[in-house]
Amino acid sequence: MNEILKKRRTLQETMNFMAALSAGIEPILGRGANSMTMSAGRNLGRKFSENANKTDDLLEAIAEVRKVLLANNCLWLFEPFKPVGQETMVTTNDKGQNQVLIVFRDCMIRQALFRFGHPQQGSLCNMMYGFFAGALENIMGKKTTLEIKHAGENACLKLLTVEA
Amino acid sequence: MLEMIINDKACRGCKLCLDVCPTDCFVYNEETNKAIVDKVENCIGCLSCAYICPSGAIVHKNHHVVGNFYRNIYFSKRMEKFL
Ligand code: SF4
Ligand code: SF4
Numbered sequence: 001m002n003e004i005l006k007k008r009r010t011l012q013e014t015m016n017f018m019a020a021l022s023a024g025i026e027p028i029l030g031r032g033a034n035s036m037t038m039s040a041g042r043n044l045g046r047k048f049s050e051n052a053n054k055t056d057d058l059l060e061a062i063a064e065v066r067k068v069l070l071a072n073n074c075l076w077l078f079e080p081f082k083p084v085g086q087e088t089m090v091t092t093n094d095k096g097q098n099q100v101l102i103v104f105r106d107c108m109i110r111q112a113l114f115r116f117g118h119p120q121q122g123s124l125c126n127m128m129y130g131f132f133a134g135a136l137e138n139i140m141g142k143k144t145t146l147e148i149k150h151a152g153e154n155a156c157l158k159l160l161t162v163e164a
Numbered sequence: 165m166l167e168m169i170i171n172d173k174a175c176r177g178c179k180l181c182l183d184v185c186p187t188d189c190f191v192y193n194e195e196t197n198k199a200i201v202d203k204v205e206n207c208i209g210c211l212s213c214a215y216i217c218p219s220g221a222i223v224h225k226n227h228h229v230v231g232n233f234y235r236n237i238y239f240s241k242r243m244e245k246f247l
Contacts, residue, residue, distance in 0.1 A: 081208060083187055083206050084206050105230055106230045107230070111230070150186030150210060152208075152210025152212040153212055154228075155228075155230070157186045157208055
């Protein structure tokens with residue numbers, strides 16, 4: 001228990017450091033900063049999900065990603081979201097791609113960014129996209145994108161799209 | 165169940181909440197020139213409206229508040245049971 005808490009605090013401290021670092025490199029590297037963090041997140045997602053159950057079902061796959069995070073002691077709470085009036089949780093866009101909205105609540109990236117007043121939606125947020133992309137590549141065998149629809153103070157809304 | 169209330173007297177009709185809300189929870193009443201809650205079921209509890217409202221007119225209840233649990237040992241212990 002204490003070991004986990006210690007690890008988690010160390011992780012948050014590392015995240016704080018990375019937030020400062022990414023805020024510093026973004027103006028220098030420009031779009032390159034996003035590719036770097038995306039790639040780091042994807043590798044982590046692939047590694048963490050090596051032994052995850054494979055499925056074609058998007059909602060099951062998301063539940064699997066959550067399990068992967070919990071198994072690695074990462075408290076990154078998220079849940080699929082269905083707005084009023086939308087009939088199903090998973091929708092299909094005009095390109096035939098399946099999509100689902102996801103609400104992210106507790107997020108160590110957001111907490112790290114706010115700690116020193118760094119803006120959201122930068123390269124560190126992109127790491128989460130990478131993580132999902134990497135994990136879902138393993139679980140579903142398909143490419144995905146995670147677009148930030150809204151970066152809020154207490155929750156964020158993202159749109160997950162799976163290639164047809 | 166999440167609740168959201170706009171203090172009618174405080175609202176100055178700036179529409180900032182309508183602009184910031186990602187899930188279209190508000191509508192604007194053209195007669196009273198004030199925002200009103202339309203679809204509270206759509207609220208994801210991001211609190212952006214409450215932060216941006218210049219009058220502090222928007223109040224949420226029963227929403228999940230993110231905690232700085234990675235640094236706070238007390239909060240970490242309480243979160244442990246969800247793992
Ligand atoms: S942001 Fe506040 S003051 Fe402006 S319309 Fe919304 S509730 Fe009214
Ligand atoms: S908390 Fe977020 S989702 Fe809810 S009404 Fe305010 S801006 Fe919209």
